[in-house]
Amino acid sequence: MDQLLKNDKEDLELAERYGVSVISYQDSRYPKKLLSLRNFPPLLYVKGELLPEDEVAIGVIGTRNATLYGKExxxxxxxxxxxxxICVVSGLARGIDTAAHRGALRKGRTIAVIGSGLANIYPKENQGLADEVAAHGAVISEFPMATPPLRQNFPRRNRLISGLAMGLCLVESPLKGGGMITMEMGQKQGKKLFAFPGRVDWPTFEGNHRLIKEEKAKLVTNGREIAAYFSLDQNIFRPSFTVVLTEEEKKFLALIPPEETTIEELALLTQLPAMKLNVLLTRMVLKKTMKEFPGKIYKKALI
Structure with missing residues (x-):
């Protein structure tokens, strides 16, 4: 019991250090759609902010080993x-997930659901993308902060991607893989399924073609057709990005003078270790609350 309490305390301390909110299923911020799952997670770790309008969401999924066409x-x-x-929900993996998040970030909101703890972003090269998603949406996990990306975590992650969405769009998938597992979960959850076609001789599209052939998924060729299915086909709503600051970030901003400041001056002002200061500045630049100039010079942005 003592060890469990110690682990819980360390987990909460790590969450606070990373600016992560831990919300229970009784919290008003908890996504309502997830409560309909038989095995919904009692706790969610959230970096960023979940908004009520995120209930209007589509999961965009597919293979890590995507073709250039699939990523496009x-x-x-x-x-x-x-x-x-429409909020775009995906899994932050290489390939299709990464491309879907990047496309959504240019136009609106996106949510990344990951199969590891939020202190252990996977893959490592998507740390920057995760920070950007958190600044303009949310990165969420049901796993404690330091959890590694274990293979058995990803089917659990996939059920949340499906659970958060009104429907799922399979962009590219072979017959076996996480995308097909998620589509199967979506079918069981009663979600509307969509799939892109590919070349008939491409193995990476065999999963798509089977779902279309068996009439389990509706063939689509663009996002407008998916939006039209839900009568959301008019480009009339472009949500403004909501900048969510942690307490640490608010305190940091309060210390910063309005004029341009070097990183050395910021280190003296804040008394933060160099690594922590660099991480904090990167987050603030991504959130557009700080501007970075050549020579590691920073200025507080007007927000």
């Missing part, structure tokens, strides 16, 4: 959905 389609559909006020 994922980025396009992410943008087309986001500019119509």
């Amino acid at each position: 389609m994922a980025e396009r559909v992410g943008g087309e959905l986001a500019e119509r006020g």
Whole structure:
């Protein structure tokens, strides 16, 4: 019991250090759609902010080993959905997920659901993307902060991607893989399924073609067709980005003078270790609350 309490305390301290909110299923911020899952997570770790309008969401999913065509389609559909006020939900993985998040970030909101703890972003090269998603949406996990990206975590992650969405769009997937597992979960959850076609001789599209052939998924060629299915096809709502600051970030901003300041001056003002200061500044620049100039010079942005 003592060890469990110690682990819980360390987990909460780590969450606070990373600016992560830990919300229970009784919290008003907890996504209502997840409560309909038989095995919904009692706790969610959230970096960023979940908004009520995120209930209007589509999961955009597919293979990590995507073709250039698949990645182009994922980025396009992410943008087309986001500019119509539809939140794009994906898994922050390489390939299709990464492209879908990037497309959505240019036009609106996106949520990344990950299969590890928020102190252990996977893959590592997507740390910057995760920071950007958190600044203009949310990165969420049901796993404690330091949890590694274990194989068995990803099916659990996939059920949340499906659970958060009104429907799922499979951009590119072979017959076996996480995308097909998520589509199967979506079917069981009663979600509307969509799939992009590819070349008939491309193995990476065999999953898509099977779902279309068996009439389990509706064939689509762009995000507008998905939006139209839900009568959300008019590009009339472009949500303004909501900048969410942690307490640490608010205190940091309060210390910063209005004029341009060098990183050395910021270190003296804040008394923060160099690594922590650099991490904090990167987050603030991504959130557009600080501007960075050549020579590691910073200025507080007007917000």
